[in-house]
Amino acid sequence: MRDHVLVRDAAASSGGRGTARPEATTAWVVVAVVGTALAIIGWVDILLAWYPPQFGTVEWEFGTISTTIDSLPLATMGLSAFAVAAIARGSPRHARTAGMVCWLIAAGLLGALALYLLDVPVAWKGVKEALRPVLGKAILRTSLMTLSYTALYGWLGWFTWRRWRADR
Numbered sequence: 379m380r381d382h383v384l385v386r387d388a389a390a391s392s393g394g395r396g397t398a399r400p401e402a403t404t405a406w407v408v409v410a411v412v413g414t415a416l417a418i419i420g421w422v423d424i425l426l427a428w429y430p431p432q433f434g435t436v437e438w439e440f441g442t443i444s445t446t447i448d449s450l451p452l453a454t455m456g457l458s459a460f461a462v463a464a465i466a467r468g469s470p471r472h473a474r475t476a477g478m479v480c481w482l483i484a485a486g487l488l489g490a491l492a493l494y495l496l497d498v499p500v501a502w503k504g505v506k507e508a509l510r511p512v513l514g515k516a517i518l519r520t521s522l523m524t525l526s527y528t529a530l531y532g533w534l535g536w537f538t539w540r541r542w543r544a545d546r
Contacts, residue, residue: 406466413459420453436500443494444516447523454527457483461538473542480535487528494520 427445432438457476464472498517505513 403467406463409459410463410467410472413456413461413463416456417453417460418456420449420451420456424449424453436497436504439493440497440501443490443524444520446490447520447527450523450527454530458534461534465538465541470542473538477535477538477542480531480538484528484531484535487524487531491521491524491528494524 424446427442427449457479461473461476461480464476501513501517502510
């Protein structure tokens with residue numbers, strides 16, 4: 379017996395038109411709802427790190443951007459689940475929205491990286507010689523993770539948009 383819960387099954391549908399089985403539709407709705415909840419939880423956590431804003435304070439900018447990057451996994455998983463569910467359910471409005479949000483996040487991450495890298499020389503001068511290896515590792519980690527997340531969000535935005543355009 380083959381399991382077709384999450385895929386379109388032409389044989390199981392009436393008339394052989396390839397429509398999704400009710401279990402598949404229900405499963406993707408659950409994925410969308412859980413993804414939305416995870417995305418909201420993750421982004422609220424990130425946004426609270428930015429409040430109250432203290433732009434111009436190197437310590438705050440450096441710490442807040444590092445915290446943001448460290449907090450991205452939950453928000454990323456949630457938004458990814460939402461995007462995939464939108465594609466699987468054939469919801470162009472949700473797929474377009476997810477794609478645009480991903481591109482906005484990618485652009486925001488590039489801006490955050492630029493701000494972060496502008497703070498690096500000040501942070502480097504302000505730390506004792508003995509702590510520079512630790513700071514260097516933190517700078518490298520945050521920079522590489524930011525670039526990785528930027529690429530991931532850019533790709534997810536492109537993929538979601540492309541799938542939406544293909545379904546039109």
